[in-house]
Amino acid sequence: MRIGVYLAHPRPGSFNHAVFDAVVRELGDRGCDVLAHDLCAEGFAPVLAAEETETVRPAVPARDALVELHRSEVATLDALVLIHPNWWGMPPAVLTGWVQRVLAPGVAYKLGTADGEPAGLLKAGRALVLNTSDTPADREEDEFGDPLQKIWAACVLPYVGVADVRRVVFRTVTDSADETRASWLRQARREAAALLV
Template sequence: MPRIGVYLAHPRPGSFNHAVFDTVVRHLRVLGGEVLAHDLCAEGFAPGLSADETETVQAATGTLDPQVALHRAEVATLDALVFVHPNWWGMPPAVLAGWVQRVLVPGVAYKLGAAEGEPEGLLKAGRALVLNTSDTPADREESEFGDPLHRIWSACVLPYVGVTDVRRVVFRTVTDSSDGTRASWLEQARHHAAALLAD
């Protein structure tokens, strides 16, 4: 049974991000996946690294924070990852950026090699799905900003830790979307989530 971590980063209950998260979690479970679902804001995940923890991270000896320790232990066992979050200033929300920095640490998610710091990814998860919401039209996102979230997930973060199949879907523009449009987006989310379970 595939083991999939699904992570939501949105602080407002009832947001469309919550609807996407709930839809994906339910659908993956119906299809037989073992889903570890985390609403990071609701769980109170603290994004900030302390000075002491930066030393611990560098030494790859663990963490004194039991919540972070749980996430590190879980992420090492996953077959796939799903991230659900809005595009805020071309970045994931702070809670998710902090999750990356505190959980995907040396000795858990990667180790540095001898050749000019080239990393070796340690995660067994071969696939990841990133589901974003945005209020920026696609042509403006690309022409003015260069789609920074694509670079963050598909170039900077996930390949670094060994995830080679990164898929990203953007639902836009959310603020002026109709109920029918949102229903079609949720169907797309189900479709892309199901693809994580395909051989």
């Protein structure tokens, strides 16, 4: 399998980086062709250019070579893994920009189907979203309704053709013990391995 693993956290040494490393290692050990991208380290520019805001016609080639690389890669993936913190109920800006610039019309979806709904173009049938959070689960669900679940499982991934969306949240990270973090890393590896079955 060809799997893209995308990390959105600017601080080297963060727990998100540890999750990313564990997932990349697990998938590689299982013989996958892993395309691992630390978006911040790569310098992925999240800001859309005016010519990239078309939503009906296929996207024009981006002037940014990194955006074009990501577009060409994402079209070949069998699965995606997205790793990021919960910041204000949203992914970090670099990942939001990646979604807007890479999952573009003609690359990840097309409009104009008979029922007016978009048609997903990605061949990746499944995705795993691994989030870190410092918001307790009951507070997030009671007050906010788990906005990241809605973003990934309702708004973004089904739109581009990913029907199987799995999500795991590691919380609360700030005050977690080393043993807890080690357990979370083992869980991240198991979840990544489960993408292959």
